[in-house]
Every structure is written in C-alpha cells, then in structure tokens.
Amino acid sequence: MQFQIDNMACGGCARSVTKAIHSVDPQAKVDIDLALKRVSVVSSADESAVAAVLEDGGYPPRRAT
Structure with a gap:
C-alpha cells in the first residue's frame, strides 16, 4: 500500500510515521521518500487500520497512485 502524506517534511516526521505504522504491525516494512x-x-495489517493510525498521529494520509 502507498500513501501520500503532505505534512511529512523531515526525518522526525518519517520516524513518527514509521513508529505509528509499527504500532499496528511491528513486522511492517516501511519505505519513506521524504522528497515525494x-x-x-x-504489512499484514489492513490498509484502513494503517491509515487510521497515521491520521491519529497527525499525519493524514491519502492513497497514493
């Protein structure tokens, strides 16, 4: 699954996003492209669960195309 997170701007944001995703699935593989x-x-977690935890963490995602 891919998400666009427009307010993710730095390494700290990337760590927060990764930590949020790992709270739903500790085994998730997370790749972040800050420039994009x-x-x-x-992840084995449901896409809606991942999106919800990102939203709750202050990083509202959009499905990337």
Whole structure:
C-alpha cells in the first residue's frame, strides 16, 4: 500500500510515521521518500487500520497512485 502524506517534511516526521505504522504491525516494512512525501508499506495489517493510525498521529494520509 502507498500513501501520500503532505505534512511529512523531515526525518522526525518519517520516524513518527514509521513508529505509528509499527504500532499496528511491528513486522511492517516501511519505505519513506521524504522528497515525494510518500510512504510505501508492506504489512499484514489492513490498509484502513494503517491509515487510521497515521491520521491519529497527525499525519493524514491519502492513497497514493
């Protein structure tokens, strides 16, 4: 799954996003491209659960195309 997170601007943001995703699935593989503000996630967790935890953490995601 891929998300666009427009307010992710720095390494601290990237760490917060990764930590939020790992709270839902500790085994998730998270790849972040800060320049594109894009997060790619390989996880057994449901996409809606990942999106919800990002939203709750202050990083509202949009599905990336």
